[in-house]
Amino acid sequence: MRLRNRLAQRILVASALLGLLGTLGASFLAIVLGVDAALSHGVRMSAALALAPQAAECRTTPGWRFRSPDGVEVEAYDLAQVGAGSPGARPDPELLARLAQGEREPTLFYLPLFHPDSAWAGASLLKLAESGPCSLLEFRWPLMDERATVGGWVLVAAVLFTMLAATLSTFAVVHPLLQRLRRLHRAAGMLGASRYHSAADGQDDELGELSRVLDATHARVQEDATRIEAQKHALERHLADVAHDLKTPIASLQLSLELASTTPTEPTAALLRQGIEDTVYLTSLVDNLHLACQLGEGIDPTAGDPRVELGLTVERVVRRLQQLARLLGLTVECSRPDEALWVRCNPTMLEQALGNLLHNAVTHGEAGGHVVALLEDAEPGRFRLTVLDDGPGLSAEELERLGERGFRAQATRRRATRGSGLGLSIVRELCHRVGFSLAFAPNPPRGLKVVIEGPRASTSEPG
Secondary structure (H helix, E strand, O other), rough: HHHHHHHHHHHHHHHHHHHHHHHHHHHHHHHHHHHHHHHHHHHHHHHHHHHHHHHHHHHHHOOEEEOOOOOOEEEEEEOOOOOOOOOOOOOHHHEEEEEEEEOOEEEOOOOOOOOOOOOOOEEEEEEOOOOOOOOOEEEEOOOOOOHHHHHHHHHHHHHHHHHHHHHHHHHHHHHHHHHHHHHHHHHOOOOOOOOOOOOOOOOOOOOHHHHHHHHHHHHHHHHHHHHHHHHHHHHHHHHHHHHHHHHHHHHHHHHHHHHHHHHHOOOOHHHHHHHHHHHHHHHHHHHHHHHHHHHHHOOOOOOOEEEEEHHHHHHHHHHHHHHHHHHHHOEEEEOOOOOOOOOEEHHHHHHHHHHHHHHHHHOOOOOOOEEEEEEEEEOEEEEEEEEEEEEOOOOOOHHHHHHHHHHHHHHHHHHHHOOOOHHHHHHHHHHHHHOOOEEEEHHHOOOOEEEEEEEOOOOOOOO
């Protein structure tokens, strides 16, 4: 409402002023041009009418003067004897100057209140000869009250018409503009809400462009809100799964420790085995959660050009899992080239990902099984890491989904209730970030084969 009042007032005032100035300018031009022409002809006609019966008297009588019934006064002067006088002198000095400059019939209108001789409306000179008592005639005409009254009413009517036109034009200009602004205001107030209504302003100007920007912003806000809501639900589900996964090994570890301390007769090997399994699982889960958060925050595993010796990293992971593998009745071994094999990746992240891969093979194996990690040169400038196990394996459909976050095969769920499906998804994400390929395939006659390939970084550790 404030904007409407301000716009209306400003446009109304501007329109009124412009209209009034236009009216006055047009009236002034009409008066100056029209009346001047009419007076020029009128002066000559009046001179002829006045001199016709008194021509001899005018030529012989210095200072001859004649006054018509309408109040028009004619006074004769000797052109050779008149000169520039002071303001108010007769004949009018300004008219004399214009006559001297060559103007044939100079005419002057007196503005009321601005001329010392306020009884007259104007004056005009008519040159008849170069000298003599009747060589120069000055005409003066009085103020015409009736015509002034009519002119005043005409001016008032012009002003009123101008104000009316300004009001109508203001309404015609401001009202549609304010309607568009109101629609934009409503759209901006509902931005991002489900009840948002577009201003639908398709005009090709700044307001139309603002309407389209609001629509695009609303769509982007809706998309962001939908994505954030989906992430929120995914995080809630993930936290619920993690809480469930942590609850089981913690309770199992607590029970194993209680039994080992309260029942000395209980075989300690089984308790230690369970405690080691739970400890390895908890450590792996915590590390995976930390790494998943880092990857989710967009941390680049290759930032700062880090390099890690892949053979030593595989050996370290294998040694860390050998005790768990023995307790489960499995063997885990590795084979690598004698020469160092460097790759570009954050060392901690790469070791965690390889640990996930080998830990998955060990925990899903069966007693008497084997897990092998084979590192080799695939071709010049590249490496290949193959992890083989002889576990139960997966179906073709499950192999395609392996590595998806939260995915666990049905057989895996039946054999091991705990697990969040986070480990292999981290392996896949890290390989994608650093430019490694990751493939899952059957390992005949049974088991799983995982192959990671990628470029080598250098033959030596960076200084």
